[in-house]
Structures are given as C-alpha cells and as structure tokens.
Amino acid sequence: MSFLLFGITNVDRMDVKGLLRNIVILELIFFFPFSKNVKIPNFYLYFGVIYIFISQISYILGIGSIISFFTSNYPYEGDAYYYKADYLMAHANNMSLTNRNFRLGGLYLNPNQCARYLTILFAVFLCENHKKKIKHLLPFIGITILAIVATGSRTGFLIAALMLLWFFYRKTEKSGYASKFLFISLVGFIGVFVFLSAGELSQSMRFLDFNEGVDKSLSMKIQIFIDYLSNSSLIQTLFGNFSNDGLSAIQFDSEWGDLFYRYGLLFVLAFILFYILVFRNTAPEYRLYFFILLWVISSTLVLSYRAGFVFLLCLSKYTSDLWYPQAKKWFAKNNSDIINKI
Known part of the structure; x- marks a missing residue:
C-alpha cells in the first residue's frame, strides 16, 4: 500500500535504487528463515x-x-x-x-x-x-x-x-x-x-554518559516523532511515505522512526508481530540474540543493507531449529485437510 500510494502521487520521484532497497528488505522478511543452524x-x-x-x-x-x-x-x-x-x-x-x-x-x-x-x-x-x-x-x-x-x-x-x-x-x-x-x-x-x-x-x-544519550538523543528523536505525527495526514501515518526523503526522515536517525516514516504504523505493527513470532520460535539458549534489536532505538539495523542481511541471516540460523519442524507440521495438517475436503 505504501508503494502504491507513493507511486501514484510521486511518479517523478521514483528512485530505482531506493525501490530495490525496499524489495531486498521485504524479501529477507518474506523468505525468513532462509538458513539452517550450521x-x-x-x-x-x-x-x-x-x-x-x-x-x-x-x-x-x-x-x-x-x-x-x-x-x-x-x-x-x-x-x-x-x-x-x-x-x-x-x-x-x-x-x-x-x-x-x-x-x-x-x-x-x-x-x-x-x-x-x-x-x-x-x-x-x-x-x-x-x-x-x-x-x-x-x-x-x-x-x-x-x-x-x-x-x-x-x-x-x-x-x-x-x-x-x-x-x-x-x-x-x-x-x-x-x-x-x-x-x-x-x-x-x-x-x-x-x-x-x-x-x-x-x-x-x-x-x-547515558545522561547525554537520553537528553540529547532519545528525547530529541521522540520530539521529532511527535512533531511529524502532528503534521502528517492519516494516510501518511498508516502507510508512510515509502521513500526516505525529507527532513523528518533524516532527523529520525533510528530504525523505529525510519520504518514509521517509510512504511507507516501498520507496517511497524506487523514488523513487531513478526519479531514476536520469531522469538517464540527460537530456543531459549539463543534468545539473547534478540538484544541486538535495541539498536533500533539509536541506529538502523534491518534498514541497513549489509547489517540487515547479517542480522537476519544469524537470526534465521537460530530460529530454523524450531521453525522448520513446525512449518512442516502446519503444511502437512493443512494439506491433509484440503485433501479430505476434496
């Protein structure tokens, strides 16, 4: 939806590199998990x-x-x-x-x-x-x-x-x-x-010096986020702007802000649900890996080309042990239900 809305209203601003960047991010999420626990x-x-x-x-x-x-x-x-x-x-x-x-x-x-x-x-x-x-x-x-x-x-x-x-x-x-x-x-x-x-x-x-981090970094980003919400339309809030252009996008300087600006509230909520699902399908001894997600507060993670791939590659590796068996059970169950209905 974010892409369609942006494409309809901003055809002249369509950036091929930015489009490919977004496609890569969505592919990493869609095909997750894409590696085994080697x-x-x-x-x-x-x-x-x-x-x-x-x-x-x-x-x-x-x-x-x-x-x-x-x-x-x-x-x-x-x-x-x-x-x-x-x-x-x-x-x-x-x-x-x-x-x-x-x-x-x-x-x-x-x-x-x-x-x-x-x-x-x-x-x-x-x-x-x-x-x-x-x-x-x-x-x-x-x-x-x-x-x-x-x-x-x-x-x-x-x-x-x-x-x-x-x-x-x-x-x-x-x-x-x-x-x-x-x-x-x-x-x-x-x-x-x-x-x-x-x-x-x-x-x-x-x-x-965490006082400086809270006073000059986190609080500033929150204020920028509030200002953006007060000046954005309902469509922008829900579906974002798809691109990363504009002063607000630069000032966010964090993954949670960039995701909200690019894809909107609905995508952010879906992304949170994705991480919850992955967390539940990760063995307890590997769950410390999720502390890496704290980077989204002050920097980018998945939105970074190289770091995003490395992060999701390792996360995929530690999730695959539980994910693949459950996926096989789910497909086997649903396939049998479909066959019985036929």
Missing part, C-alpha cells in the same frame, strides 16, 4: 573480532601500513569529514580507547557501525558456546568488550552487558539460583554503572 567455529569468530580490534588500535599506535590496508580495502563512502581516514590519521595522537572525542570505528570508520557488528559477533559467540564453561569464553569476552568500549557506543555497551547477564542467568538456571543471580547482578550492575556515570569517568568515557 555450527560456526570459534576460529572465525575470534578472527572477526580480532580483525576489527586491530583496525581500531592501528590508529592509536600509528601503524601506517595497517591503516593504509584498511582504508584501501574498506573506503569510507559517506560525507562526514570526521569519519574520513585523512582526518583520523591527522588526530591519531589524541586517540585512546576511552577518548570520547575520537571514537574508534576501525575498518568501518563509523564507530556506531563498528559497535553494531561487534555486538552481532558477540551474540553469535555466546549462542554458539552456550554449553561451554565460562572460563573458556573469557578471552573473547574481554577483547569484544574492550573493542566496544573503544567505539564509545552507549547502545553497544548496554547490549553487550545485557547479553552477558542473560548468558550467565541461563548458566545458573539449572542450579536453582538463577533468580537470585539475576537480581543481584542487575542491582550490582546498575549500582556500579550509576556510580561510574555520575563521576568524572563519564566525562572522558562516552559509553558511560
């Missing part, structure tokens, strides 16, 4: 996170050959000057793992994108190793947390922390102390985080 060896996961971490610290260490390798193979295609390799190399002396003014995006250059892929790798690692002892997982956990801290991403750090809490909760569930562990861990985490964020550390470490 085991991913830890070697590839370690390689991925170390590869990203090396690309981050190469700027701090000033290793020109490594920086040149990453910039030539992963060139920045955006317009923001502060993500360009020349600008980053010129300010390499001021960089550190905790400098909030020069966040380390590594090979992605954009630190939020870097953090997004790191959290996906982290979620996959925890899902793949849910049966292993914690001591065997500590090296990967340590490297990943350090790399996420270096990006300065508040959302990335929050997602990683929540996944760890859920992972440890699942580990203690069989012992009968899961509820106590979860309560103590949550209280402890919130207490330590409030203490650190209220002190001087939050001034230098961006990932601890």
